[in-house]
Amino acid sequence: MFSSLSEKLDKIFKNLKGKGYLTEQNIKDSMREIRLALLEADVNFKIVKNFVAEVEKRSLGQEVMKSLTPGQQVIKIVHEQLINLMDIEGFEFKVYNNKLTKVMLVGLQGSGKTTACAKLASMYRKKDIKPMMVACDVYRPAAVEQLKVLGRQIDIPVISMDTTKVLEIAATALKQAEREFANLIIFDTAGRLHIDEVMMDEVVQLKKLVKPDYIFFVADSTTGQDAVTVATEFHNKLDFDGLILTKLDGDTRGGAALSIKAVTNKPVVFVGTGEKISDLELFYPDRMASRILGMGDVLTLIEKAEGMFDAEQEEKLAKKMMKNQFTLSDFLQQLQSIKKMGPLDSIMRMIPGLSNKLPADLKIDDNALRHVEAIIQSMTYKEREKPDIINGSRRLRISKGCGRSVTEINRLLRQFEDMKKMMKKFSTGKMPKGFKGMPDFPLQ
Numbered sequence: 001m002f003s004s005l006s007e008k009l010d011k012i013f014k015n016l017k018g019k020g021y022l023t024e025q026n027i028k029d030s031m032r033e034i035r036l037a038l039l040e041a042d043v044n045f046k047i048v049k050n051f052v053a054e055v056e057k058r059s060l061g062q063e064v065m066k067s068l069t070p071g072q073q074v075i076k077i078v079h080e081q082l083i084n085l086m087d088i089e090g091f092e093f094k095v096y097n098n099k100l101t102k103v104m105l106v107g108l109q110g111s112g113k114t115t116a117c118a119k120l121a122s123m124y125r126k127k128d129i130k131p132m133m134v135a136c137d138v139y140r141p142a143a144v145e146q147l148k149v150l151g152r153q154i155d156i157p158v159i160s161m162d163t164t165k166v167l168e169i170a171a172t173a174l175k176q177a178e179r180e181f182a183n184l185i186i187f188d189t190a191g192r193l194h195i196d197e198v199m200m201d202e203v204v205q206l207k208k209l210v211k212p213d214y215i216f217f218v219a220d221s222t223t224g225q226d227a228v229t230v231a232t233e234f235h236n237k238l239d240f241d242g243l244i245l246t247k248l249d250g251d252t253r254g255g256a257a258l259s260i261k262a263v264t265n266k267p268v269v270f271v272g273t274g275e276k277i278s279d280l281e282l283f284y285p286d287r288m289a290s291r292i293l294g295m296g297d298v299l300t301l302i303e304k305a306e307g308m309f310d311a312e313q314e315e316k317l318a319k320k321m322m323k324n325q326f327t328l329s330d331f332l333q334q335l336q337s338i339k340k341m342g343p344l345d346s347i348m349r350m351i352p353g354l355s356n357k358l359p360a361d362l363k364i365d366d367n368a369l370r371h372v373e374a375i376i377q378s379m380t381y382k383e384r385e386k387p388d389i390i391n392g393s394r395r396l397r398i399s400k401g402c403g404r405s406v407t408e409i410n411r412l413l414r415q416f417e418d419m420k421k422m423m424k425k426f427s428t429g430k431m432p433k434g435f436k437g438m439p440d441f442p443l444q
């Protein structure tokens with residue numbers, strides 16, 4: 001996500017941080033570089049101009065020039081200004097368990113509306129929240145079918161009718177939602193390839209009939225400034241409430257995310273970060289700014305982890321590690337929790353200090369984890385608890401069971417032993433001299 005912009009800013013900041021004091025010229029030079037980096041990330045040029053002017057003004061202020069860490073201060077200012085660029089206070093998307101919240105998704109074809117519809121419904125479905133989806137993209141039969149397939153996949157009802165009269169479908173859907181006490185109804189509307197009068201009229205009519213609590217404009221972030229232009233036109237006609245920025249996992253340069261609020265004065269509410277249903281995140285400007293500046297996104301990582309790990313279980317494991325009783329079964333359990341958090345490379349990118357150092361095209365093969373998992377699953381319980389007993393013939397049996405080679409099994413067992421030794425050293429506080437960190441397990 002925004003890796004090219006992140007890399008450039010990182011370079012500029014490294015330069016700044018290396019200096020014990022800053023001259024006006026240093027700051028002016030850095031500002032020119034920041035300006036270029038933002039323009040290359042396809043941020044709207046007027047926004048870039050204001051942004052840089054503001055950062056420069058604040059950086060040249062006394063408190064920065066005279067501070068002991070002027071470089072750090074400039075980074076702090078850039079961080080704050082980035083947040084300002086994306087932040088709008090006072091907006092909150094709320095769904096209640098005792099009434100119906102109506103949401104309309106609008107945007108161009110291919111922007112990710114239908115996908116977002118399912119992601120949103122699935123994100124808000126809870127024990128006492130009942131979502132429904134309505135197929136209003138009636139001109140392409142495939143679009144209705146797509147929503148139905150997604151609906152079946154996540155087990156959320158989809159309302160569709162055999163007509164192209166969108167208003168009729170919407171009216172029927174509203175009645176059904178009330179009758180069935182739904183709490184969230186999401187209208188997936190038709191998009192076109194370009195802005196088009198007929199489409200606009202249709203969504204305006206739909207808005208009048210549905211009276212949605214929220215209209216979200218869905219924008220494909222990979223289209224950069226085009227997304228911003230289209231958003232402006234939709235905004236003029238519809239006055240939408242917020243945005244869903246999709247495909248932030250792609251080769252997004254950041255332009256749309258950094259410009260769209262300043263241009264429309266509406267907040268980005270959600271971001272799509274992949275094709276899977278679970279790839280939708282609430283958007284937090286401060287966290288995004290941290291990610292862009294390579295400070296990682298610890299909070300999102302913690303939230304993801306909290307959803308996946310069980311605190312009690314974790315404590316038990318930590319104790320086992322301290323006592324050097326960590327077994328392959330525990331290890332398997334850990335692997336499975338990590339896997340639930342998403343692809344490894346995206347997890348690693350959220351780790352502060354690491355995000356900038358990873359190559360932009362880094363792809364960790366999640367198969368490596370799957371293979372390790374398969375190997376452990378082919379062991380008996382006793383073997384997982386006491387790997388010492390795994391002799392030659394057991395290795396052969398395990399290899400046949402999981403379809404991985406004996407060499408791989410040997411490697412896993414050796415690495416597991418190394419890992420245990422390492423844990424022992426951590427827990428006893430006896431770190432060897434020249435200690436170089438954890439073994440590269442299991443990411444090779």
Ligand SMILES: Nc1nc2c(ncn2[C@@H]2O[C@H](COP(=O)(O)OP(=O)(O)O)[C@@H](O)[C@H]2O)c(=O)[nH]1
Pocket residue numbers: 107108109110111112113114115116191246247248249250271272273274275279
């Ligand atoms: N990588 C990625 N792909 C996405 C995301 N959201 C949607 N897509 C893909 O973009 C394409 C168009 O999405 P769709 O929901 O059909 O767009 P619609 O025409 O606006 O309804 C599909 O192939 C989706 O899988 C996202 O956040 N990341």
Ligand SMILES: [Mg+2]
Pocket residue numbers: 110113114115137143188
């Ligand atoms: Mg669609």
